[in-house]
Amino acid sequence: PFHKSKGQHILKNPLLIDSIIQKSGIKPTDVILEIGPGTGNLTKKLLEAGKSVVAVELDPRMVLELQRRFQGTPFSSRLKVIQGDVLKCDLPYFDICVANIPYQISSPLTFKLLSHRPLFRCAVIMFQREFAMRLVAQPGDTLYCRLSVNTQLLARVSHLLKVGRNNFRPPPKVDSSVVRIEPRKPLPPVNFKEWDGLVRICFNRKNKTLGSIFRQKTVLSLLEKNYKTLQALQLSHDGSLDDTEMALAVSALGNSLEDLSMDVDDGKDDEEMEVDDGNAKGSEFKEKVLNVLKQGDFEEKRSSKLTQTDFMFLLSLFNKAGIHFS
Numbered sequence: 001p002f003h004k005s006k007g008q009h010i011l012k013n014p015l016l017i018d019s020i021i022q023k024s025g026i027k028p029t030d031v032i033l034e035i036g037p038g039t040g041n042l043t044k045k046l047l048e049a050g051k052s053v054v055a056v057e058l059d060p061r062m063v064l065e066l067q068r069r070f071q072g073t074p075f076s077s078r079l080k081v082i083q084g085d086v087l088k089c090d091l092p093y094f095d096i097c098v099a100n101i102p103y104q105i106s107s108p109l110t111f112k113l114l115s116h117r118p119l120f121r122c123a124v125i126m127f128q129r130e131f132a133m134r135l136v137a138q139p140g141d142t143l144y145c146r147l148s149v150n151t152q153l154l155a156r157v158s159h160l161l162k163v164g165r166n167n168f169r170p171p172p173k174v175d176s177s178v179v180r181i182e183p184r185k186p187l188p189p190v191n192f193k194e195w196d197g198l199v200r201i202c203f204n205r206k207n208k209t210l211g212s213i214f215r216q217k218t219v220l221s222l223l224e225k226n227y228k229t230l231q232a233l234q235l236s237h238d239g240s241l242d243d244t245e246m247a248l249a250v251s252a253l254g255n256s257l258e259d260l261s262m263d264v265d266d267g268k269d270d271e272e273m274e275v276d277d278g279n280a281k282g283s284e285f286k287e288k289v290l291n292v293l294k295q296g297d298f299e300e301k302r303s304s305k306l307t308q309t310d311f312m313f314l315l316s317l318f319n320k321a322g323i324h325f326s
């Protein structure tokens with residue numbers, strides 16, 4: 001009856017559901033968004049704790065089952081079920097999101113939520129354990145990656161609960177964790193497109209020094225192309241985005257973060273660098289780039305150790321030198 005492809009793993013342990021509810025800090029006045037309610041085990045307790053629940057479910061059979069479960073109960077007037085793909089539908093207003101999601105949509109969903117306006121108070125979500133550990137990873141942790149940096153730019157993230165696979169029917173192949181995501185209000189004043197452009201380059205080889213990353217020909221030619229385009233257009237690139245551009249940019253932060261296969265790092269260090277042919281063409285621009293790194297003392301640093309503040313500082317130095325990432 002359960003579709004593996006839709007990530008259908010039903011929560012069977014009522015104590016675990018209680019603990020998720022308790023840790024999520026739902027208020028009686030809250031409109032709750034649930035994604036993938038399935039048969040409604042979590043939905044029922046959400047309805048007991050909040051004012052109303054909007055549940056988005058892809059599988060029409062589950063939608064029917066859910067409606068049947070609450071039909072004729074006092075809950076039915078406080079539950080709205082939307083049938084569809086959560087990644088494709090417009091989300092309604094909500095105060096808090098609590099969900100046991102299908103793991104294959106983890107990163108696009110996270111950034112879809114974070115681009116939603118008005119910003120919600122918090123999201124309490126079950127993720128695959130490794131994805132959860134990447135979300136909360138700090139500089140220096142092995143799992144620190146583009147996902148950690150981009151999520152933590154927009155939200156405070158904390159690990160709430162480890163959940164073994166046997167709490168689900170059928171049990172998934174991996175363990176899980178519940179994570180709390182609280183959007184930062186206000187959001188930091190950065191251009192998210194530029195931010196992601198920089199962070200992608202830095203984490204492409206996160207254990208190399210920035211000096212060697214920014215000496216790569218592919219990186220230099222990309223940046224030089226941007227540089228020349230902007231100069232030619234004589235754009236006053238002040239980096240500000242309107243609301244629509246902002247929402248697009250935020251959801252794009254999750255782009256091609258193929259859940260868990262992202263940030264492949266060969267673990268090798270600087271040895272096998274692209275050969276620097278030292279030809280004079282373009283070396284002026286290269287000096288410009290390397291000067292930026294020197295200014296901020298970044299040449300010998302590695303992305304795996306850089307904090308949010310470091311990345312912001314680095315981006316501002318590049319921008320001041322007229323170098324842009326989008």
Ligand code: SAM
Nearest residue numbers: 009010011036037038057058059085086100102
């Ligand atoms: N919340 C239930 C529970 O905890 O017992 C079920 C969770 S199950 C891991 C994920 C649910 O999400 C399934 O019911 C599945 O049909 C639904 N689903 C899968 N992909 C979806 C999508 N793109 N949009 C909305 N729901 C989806």
